[in-house]
Amino acid sequence: MxxxxxxxxxxxxxxxxxTWLNLPDPFAAEAxxxxxxxxxxxxxxxxxxxLAVMAHMFQAIGRFPTAPMVRIPWNNEENVKRVLDAGAWGxxxxxxxxxxxxxxxxxxxxxxxxxxxxxxxxxxxxxFKTDTATYYQSANDEIVVVLQIEHIDAVRKIDDILSVPxxxxxxxxxxxxxxxxxxxxxxxxxxxxxxxxxQAIKRSALKHGVPPGIHCATPETVNRRIAEGWRFMGILxxxxxxxxxxxxxxxxIRAQ
Numbered sequence: 001m002x003x004x005x006x007x008x009x010x011x012x013x014x015x016x017x018x019t020w021l022n023l024p025d026p027f028a029a030e031a032x033x034x035x036x037x038x039x040x041x042x043x044x045x046x047x048x049x050x051l052a053v054m055a056h057m058f059q060a061i062g063r064f065p066t067a068p069m070v071r072i073p074w075n076n077e078e079n080v081k082r083v084l085d086a087g088a089w090g091x092x093x094x095x096x097x098x099x100x101x102x103x104x105x106x107x108x109x110x111x112x113x114x115x116x117x118x119x120x121x122x123x124x125x126x127x128f129k130t131d132t133a134t135y136y137q138s139a140n141d142e143i144v145v146v147l148q149i150e151h152i153d154a155v156r157k158i159d160d161i162l163s164v165p166x167x168x169x170x171x172x173x174x175x176x177x178x179x180x181x182x183x184x185x186x187x188x189x190x191x192x193x194x195x196x197x198x199q200a201i202k203r204s205a206l207k208h209g210v211p212p213g214i215h216c217a218t219p220e221t222v223n224r225r226i227a228e229g230w231r232f233m234g235i236l237x238x239x240x241x242x243x244x245x246x247x248x249x250x251x252x253i254r255a256q
Contacts, residue, residue, distance in 0.1 A: 001135060005065065015230070016232055017235065020234065030060035041071050044070055054083070059087070087126065089142065091109070096147045114166075169213050171213040177197065181194065206229065
């Protein structure tokens, strides 16, 4: 069974870098996977991506040493089961705000006796380049579970949330966290209150041995956050990369 490099690197205290896939297109997923990101998250929470297209995107990513992951649309057993059976190597659980939610998604990600994931067909074993029996034996050790912290209510309960065994990382969504605090949303928030909140999250994460992560808008911010101790690092997404490159070319042509 192919080892999950994201799981290994996080355990070793290394940073992992990835981006978000909002376009329902295996070709776009393949093109970004070829660039060498550690992970790519197919965003089924905010994008029109169904399970069949998602599975094809996993197939495209699987040609490269990049972990195919997904952000589930909401935190329940069904969503976790279906994306993992489709071949995800891990998932981001959105807007976790309580210990109970964290316990649910961790349990849903693991086969018994550690969890409640049901055994069934799918392309899960193909995604890890192994047979079904080996996948059942080893999946609990390879799937990456990321708890997304994006609400001030979660910050207030952060020790309860991050003390749940089985979380491989936590990940801050700056826009929603700002919005929940009555602040202007931004991927590069200038607000003192935001910085205080994310530092509280990081302190709790380090205390409980959960690698902290955050979404960033620029490579400079990613590098700065890594130096500060952040580990699960996201930058922009396919649509933003596409439109930023196109806009830069358009503006350069008009400037002539």
